[in-house]
Amino acid sequence: MSKVHVKLKINDQEMEGLCEPRTLLVHFLRENLSLTGTHIGCETTHCGACTVDLNGKSVKSCTMLAVQAQGANVTTIEGMANADGTMGALQEGFRQMHGLQCGYCTPGMIVRAHRLLQENPNPTEEEIRFGIAGNLCRCTGYQNIVKAIQHAAAKLRGEEFLEAAE
Amino acid sequence: MIPGTFDYFRPRSVAEATKFLHKSKNASVLAGGHSLLPMMKLRVAAPSALVDLAGIAALRGIKKVGGNIVIGAMTTQHEVLASALIAKHVPLLHEAAQLIADPQVRYVGTLGGNVANGDPGNDMPAVMMALDATYKITGPTKRRAVKARVFYKGLYETALKSGEIVTAIEIPVPGKHGFAYEKLKRKIGDYATAGAAVVLTMKAGKVSACAIALTNLGATPLLADAAAKALVGQAPDDKAIGAAVAAARAIMDPANDTRGTPEYRKSVGGIYVERAIRCAIAAAAG
Ligand SMILES: Cc1cc2nc3c(=O)[nH]c(=O)nc-3n(C[C@H](O)[C@H](O)[C@H](O)COP(=O)(O)OP(=O)(O)OC[C@H]3O[C@@H](n4cnc5c(N)ncnc54)[C@H](O)[C@@H]3O)c2cc1C
Ligand code: FES
Ligand code: FES
Numbered sequence: 001m002s003k004v005h006v007k008l009k010i011n012d013q014e015m016e017g018l019c020e021p022r023t024l025l026v027h028f029l030r031e032n033l034s035l036t037g038t039h040i041g042c043e044t045t046h047c048g049a050c051t052v053d054l055n056g057k058s059v060k061s062c063t064m065l066a067v068q069a070q071g072a073n074v075t076t077i078e079g080m081a082n083a084d085g086t087m088g089a090l091q092e093g094f095r096q097m098h099g100l101q102c103g104y105c106t107p108g109m110i111v112r113a114h115r116l117l118q119e120n121p122n123p124t125e126e127e128i129r130f131g132i133a134g135n136l137c138r139c140t141g142y143q144n145i146v147k148a149i150q151h152a153a154a155k156l157r158g159e160e161f162l163e164a165a166e
Numbered sequence: 167m168i169p170g171t172f173d174y175f176r177p178r179s180v181a182e183a184t185k186f187l188h189k190s191k192n193a194s195v196l197a198g199g200h201s202l203l204p205m206m207k208l209r210v211a212a213p214s215a216l217v218d219l220a221g222i223a224a225l226r227g228i229k230k231v232g233g234n235i236v237i238g239a240m241t242t243q244h245e246v247l248a249s250a251l252i253a254k255h256v257p258l259l260h261e262a263a264q265l266i267a268d269p270q271v272r273y274v275g276t277l278g279g280n281v282a283n284g285d286p287g288n289d290m291p292a293v294m295m296a297l298d299a300t301y302k303i304t305g306p307t308k309r310r311a312v313k314a315r316v317f318y319k320g321l322y323e324t325a326l327k328s329g330e331i332v333t334a335i336e337i338p339v340p341g342k343h344g345f346a347y348e349k350l351k352r353k354i355g356d357y358a359t360a361g362a363a364v365v366l367t368m369k370a371g372k373v374s375a376c377a378i379a380l381t382n383l384g385a386t387p388l389l390a391d392a393a394a395k396a397l398v399g400q401a402p403d404d405k406a407i408g409a410a411v412a413a414a415r416a417i418m419d420p421a422n423d424t425r426g427t428p429e430y431r432k433s434v435g436g437i438y439v440e441r442a443i444r445c446a447i448a449a450a451a452g
Contacts, residue, residue, distance in 0.1 A: 021174035134268030
């Protein structure tokens, strides 16, 4: 099978690689480009661990071909820190609110929450839960993930989040 | 899980796409890929080539043309939800889109893919039947239009012929009406265990027009014609609603799968038809 030259912009950097048309975006990121922050959980479009931001949309990269992402603008968990290398608001929120335990779901959760907060900077708890319905966590029970996102949302709005983690 | 090998083609126009589909033996259209790619990963589907419609601008967008809302086939569920035009003129579609899958799937999954897929678990086909929508289709040599109500022929079997593409979905804007889409699912993001769409008009305390369609209660989405007729011309009291529910249950023939036994699904199917009818009546009266 002949290979396709895929070029895309990832975390503000031009990247490229050769792959078969059947190569899934998540494998292209992890194996061709060595960006292993994006995880593979279920590989069946259910868990959201593989979520990346693609042209301003959260997508499950296990259910997209790398060739479909040709020319796209992609953000992965590796692009979530501040420019100076310190933790971004969501990363800080997850740390402060204990939004992770094993951490397997965290890259997908953070990348998804990033788009959610871009679209809705001041979400209610219900809107957060509806907004992360495509991301499964087997550890936390979600309570502290919701708080982590609220923490980040408050910080991005220049406010302080006063609740404690559960 | 990786799909089998295939060629990938990204045409710039519908004509180019249909031409390619026509001359290739076992090619599939790729829209959002959120039904097709999972099936290819399981090797249930193994097309020799994929014709990706993502590069065809003419297949996108939501417009009001005369008395119709016309939605390009490649419009995503996310775009449907964000559309003020749809929320205003066909609120049933807005309500149903919200009940499909999860945010990630809605960003990518398209309306055209949802109606063309032919899986009885898809929510949009019943909604389109209830709204009496028409699918605009382009083939290698000609164009045609097929009503949603006669499009579904069997499990994964539709009126689409080889080389044909659904280009748009045309929905006649209903007049003042009540509507509901009631869907039972095991968890958020799941396909329906049972679902019912109702569009209904009231005049002087009686139901003057009604359409009812069912999701995942047979090998195809079902138009519950007799159920709707049981309500038309009646004051919607318990007796009339009971007769409609019984008529809807009579055509249900759900599969025995992980979502339940046929008996269970017919039982809850009736309950969801009743809920949708009562909801639509309340909305139509209000
Ligand atoms: C986790 C998960 C949960 C889901 N839950 C639901 C749910 O609750 N309800 C629901 O309705 N759906 C659900 N889906 C399915 C989802 O909505 C799909 O996106 C949709 O069924 C197909 O749309 P698509 O654009 O992804 O099409 P594709 O997967 O690209 O295509 C599906 C089929 O339709 C054909 N096709 C696509 N577009 C056209 C066209 N324009 N003309 C002709 N043929 C075409 C393709 O060749 C293919 O055979 C779920 C999917 C996932 C992964
Ligand atoms: S790995 Fe993609 S959704 Fe689970
Ligand atoms: S922290 Fe372990 S799966 Fe979410």
